[in-house]
Amino acid sequence: MKKLLAIMLASFVLLTACSSTGNNAANNGGTAAEGTKEITVWAWDKVFNIGAMERASEAYKAKNPDSDLKINIIENAQADIIQKMNAGLNAGTTKSLPTIVLIEDYRAQSFLQSYPDAFFELTDFINPGDFADYKIGPTSVDGKQYGVPFDSGAAGLYVRSDYLEEAGYKVADLQDIDWKKFIEIGKAVKAKTGKSLLTQDPNDLGLIRMMIQSAGSWYLKDDGTTPNLVGNEALKEAFESYKELMSADIVKVTSDWSQFVGAFNSGEVATVPTGNWITASIKAEASQAGKWAVVPFPKLGNNANSVHASNLGGSSWYVMNVDGKEAAAEFLKQTFGSDVELYQKLVTEIGAISTLKAAATGEAYKQADEFFGGQKVIEDFAKWTEQIPNVNYGMHTYALEDILVVEMQNYLGGKDIDKVLSDAQAQAETQVK
Amino acid sequence: MFIILAVVMIAAFYFYPMIQALLLSFKSGKGMNLSYVGFDNYVRLFSDKTFLTAVKNTFIYLIIQVPIMIVLAMFISVLLNDSKLKFRGLFRTAIFLPAVTSLVAYSIIFKYLFATDGLVNKLLMNVHLITNPIQWITDPFWAKITIIIAITWRWTGYNMIFYLSALQNIDHSIYEAAKIDGASSTRQFFGITIPLLKPIILFTSITSTIGTLQLFDEVVNITKGGPGNASMSISQYIYNLSFKYTSDFGYAATVSYSIVIMIVILAIVQFKAAGDKNG
Numbered sequence: 019m020k021k022l023l024a025i026m027l028a029s030f031v032l033l034t035a036c037s038s039t040g041n042n043a044a045n046n047g048g049t050a051a052e053g054t055k056e057i058t059v060w061a062w063d064k065v066f067n068i069g070a071m072e073r074a075s076e077a078y079k080a081k082n083p084d085s086d087l088k089i090n091i092i093e094n095a096q097a098d099i100i101q102k103m104n105a106g107l108n109a110g111t112t113k114s115l116p117t118i119v120l121i122e123d124y125r126a127q128s129f130l131q132s133y134p135d136a137f138f139e140l141t142d143f144i145n146p147g148d149f150a151d152y153k154i155g156p157t158s159v160d161g162k163q164y165g166v167p168f169d170s171g172a173a174g175l176y177v178r179s180d181y182l183e184e185a186g187y188k189v190a191d192l193q194d195i196d197w198k199k200f201i202e203i204g205k206a207v208k209a210k211t212g213k214s215l216l217t218q219d220p221n222d223l224g225l226i227r228m229m230i231q232s233a234g235s236w237y238l239k240d241d242g243t244t245p246n247l248v249g250n251e252a253l254k255e256a257f258e259s260y261k262e263l264m265s266a267d268i269v270k271v272t273s274d275w276s277q278f279v280g281a282f283n284s285g286e287v288a289t290v291p292t293g294n295w296i297t298a299s300i301k302a303e304a305s306q307a308g309k310w311a312v313v314p315f316p317k318l319g320n321n322a323n324s325v326h327a328s329n330l331g332g333s334s335w336y337v338m339n340v341d342g343k344e345a346a347a348e349f350l351k352q353t354f355g356s357d358v359e360l361y362q363k364l365v366t367e368i369g370a371i372s373t374l375k376a377a378a379t380g381e382a383y384k385q386a387d388e389f390f391g392g393q394k395v396i397e398d399f400a401k402w403t404e405q406i407p408n409v410n411y412g413m414h415t416y417a418l419e420d421i422l423v424v425e426m427q428n429y430l431g432g433k434d435i436d437k438v439l440s441d442a443q444a445q446a447e448t449q450v451k
Numbered sequence: 452m453f454i455i456l457a458v459v460m461i462a463a464f465y466f467y468p469m470i471q472a473l474l475l476s477f478k479s480g481k482g483m484n485l486s487y488v489g490f491d492n493y494v495r496l497f498s499d500k501t502f503l504t505a506v507k508n509t510f511i512y513l514i515i516q517v518p519i520m521i522v523l524a525m526f527i528s529v530l531l532n533d534s535k536l537k538f539r540g541l542f543r544t545a546i547f548l549p550a551v552t553s554l555v556a557y558s559i560i561f562k563y564l565f566a567t568d569g570l571v572n573k574l575l576m577n578v579h580l581i582t583n584p585i586q587w588i589t590d591p592f593w594a595k596i597t598i599i600i601a602i603t604w605r606w607t608g609y610n611m612i613f614y615l616s617a618l619q620n621i622d623h624s625i626y627e628a629a630k631i632d633g634a635s636s637t638r639q640f641f642g643i644t645i646p647l648l649k650p651i652i653l654f655t656s657i658t659s660t661i662g663t664l665q666l667f668d669e670v671v672n673i674t675k676g677g678p679g680n681a682s683m684s685i686s687q688y689i690y691n692l693s694f695k696y697t698s699d700f701g702y703a704a705t706v707s708y709s710i711v712i713m714i715v716i717l718a719i720v721q722f723k724a725a726g727d728k729n730g
Contacts, residue, residue: 097694100694100695101694104482104693104694104698107482107483108482108483108698108700110483128481128482128696128697128698129482131481131482132481132482132483132484132697132698133482133483219589220589220677220678220679221675221676221677221678221679271567271586271589272567272589273562273566273567273588273589273674273675273677274562274675277566413481413697414696414697416691416695416696417691417695417696417697420501420680420691420695420696421500421501423677423678423679423680424500424501424504424679424680425679426679427591427678427679427681445499445500445501448495448498448499449499449501449696451479451495
């Protein structure tokens with residue numbers, strides 16, 4: 019009896035092993051020689067990124083009616099994609115990985131440099147010069163282009179014009195201001211309307227990121243690996259502005275995305291300084307139509323390099339070095355890489371603002387938006403997209419930010435700013451080793 | 452033949468990965484570009500402020516939460532073991548239920564309960580215990596308290612079950628004899644119940660210690676480790692090193708092994724403290 023059981027178990031193990039190789043062969047083999055007919059795409063955000071990919075897929079089919087390329091779009095949370103990619107690539111197998119993957123710009127270099135052979139070079143398929151400059155840093159390594167730049171994370175300052183008027187300001191007063199002026203307005207808004215000026219999540223330094231990029235500065239030096247915290251004037255001013263904001267008692271503290279969205283949808287805050295992808299969430303509260311406007315991002319007042327344009331988030335498409343890569347690259351070339359018409363559709367239907375320069379010339383970019391009181395919001399964002407300073411995000415954005423989040427708490431608690439930055443620098447140097 | 456198969460399977464699925472992870476902990480680098488660095492990673496642990504914060508937080512949870520939970524579990528189990536109590540089954544089920552709920556689901560509910568404008572704050576303000584809402588999740592001190600409340604809620608019932616089953620194994624005649632000798636119920640509790648429960652107390656404290664050292668879901672889902680790493684656990688740091696930052700699996704393996712070492716030391720200490728032949 020025992021023997022029988024053992025044999026059964028052993029054969030079961032063998033069978034599972036056999037069947038898994040069988041499956042893999044079926045998935046990847048066969049059609050490779052004459053060009054794979056099936057590609058898989060991984061992305062997050064059903065409405066935004068997945069929606070964009072679905073429209074791209076339709077556009078490709080319309081252009082190539084004879085093509086039997088099948089595009090499988092699979093939705094995964096961003097954290098899951100990162101985890102699966104890291105696990106798969108470290109295990110040395112690409113079998114479980116997609117053909118096309120969406121990667122956030124802040125993380126792109128960490129993948130491209132950690133797994134140099136895992137991505138397919140797209141230099142022959144797209145022309146980097148066609149895209150906004152600041153998108154090329156994250157998507158290329160040593161002059162070789164790996165990513166197809168996708169959405170713009172161009173930042174703007176969304177403001178509630180009705181609250182501002184109640185506090186004695188007009189939207190025009192917020193055009194091209196610096197953070198000092200912003201805080202001053204915030205205090206007036208709080209005093210007159212009782213509303214907070216904005217929300218902040220103490221775990222998320224997105225605001226700091228936007229502030230320093232507006233001055234062409236980053237947590238790392240241009241080489242993308244050396245920490246650039248101590249002696250970074252832009253970062254120092256950003257920290258000081260942040261503390262001023264927090265101590266002015268005009269910030270509603272939140273701890274996650276839904277509270278963040280809830281705060282402006284319920285009318286608790288007067289402004290939202292963030293990337294343009296928030297438009298859809300702002301417009302989700304239809305009762306506030308006509309009450310919002312978007313003004314240029316405030317700049318750092320004491321920094322000569324700081325401009326009224328910055329970036330938050332944004333991501334790009336990458337092709338993995340697996341079967342079907344040529345078909346995938348060709349697909350991206352014909353869609354996100356060049357299709358101006360497709361981008362008109364994306365901007366009207368899902369609000370995705372392109373970084374393809376030519377797309378901004380299309381009609382859809384010039385439409386007035388009644389939700390924003392007739393302002394041509396898309397055109398404004400497209401204009402700001404061109405002014406965003408190009409910085410090298412390097413490999414360590416989130417590792418350094420975790421250090422800075424702690425030091426920010428210390429700074430808010432009274433620690434000296436120079437000590438804060440030098441301590442952060444010391445920790446950063448051990449972390450990125 | 453049958454045993455050989457088991458040995459092979461255990462070796463392949465337990466020992467091989469353990470040894471691989473140990474080897475990995477002597478390597479460092481980004482992603483696939485790993486190279487041997489000797490004991491560098493272990494030296495790095497001691498100068499890594501984030502790691503030290505994570506260890507400190509984890510031990511705060513351990514020192515405060517585990518004793519509270521063990522005492523609470525014991526207390527509840529003694530109450531629920533009283534044969535005169537009505538609806539015993541219902542109470543037992545209710546207190547055990549948290550242990551079988553989904554970790555992520557309950558964490559998310561806790562996050563909403565303890566939000567600044569959440570139910571807990573509203574309740575406390577309505578009964579005038581506090582005037583301003585407590586920043587349960589965004590204040591470094593309260594974030595830790597929130598985590599402690601959450602894990603206590605979830606695991607007390609689980610530990611209670613062990614005590615209940617142990618209590619039912621205690622011969623009732625011992626209590627009757629004590630009663631005849633005139634021992635009060637407090638005296639019975641300290642004189643009979645606790646000494647007889649000793650093996651279970653040891654068992655629950657070791658499993659709870661291991662559980663707390665591996666704490667992950669609650670911290671990630673409720674506070675994300677924040678504000679500013681104030682509630683981060685060691686397991687979350689391992690996750691961050693592997694998947695949130697540029698992957699450094701070598702160093703992450705080193706941190707994992709540091710947990711193994713801590714668990715081994717603590718288990719030995721607890722066995723010794725229990726101080727009898729159970730050790």
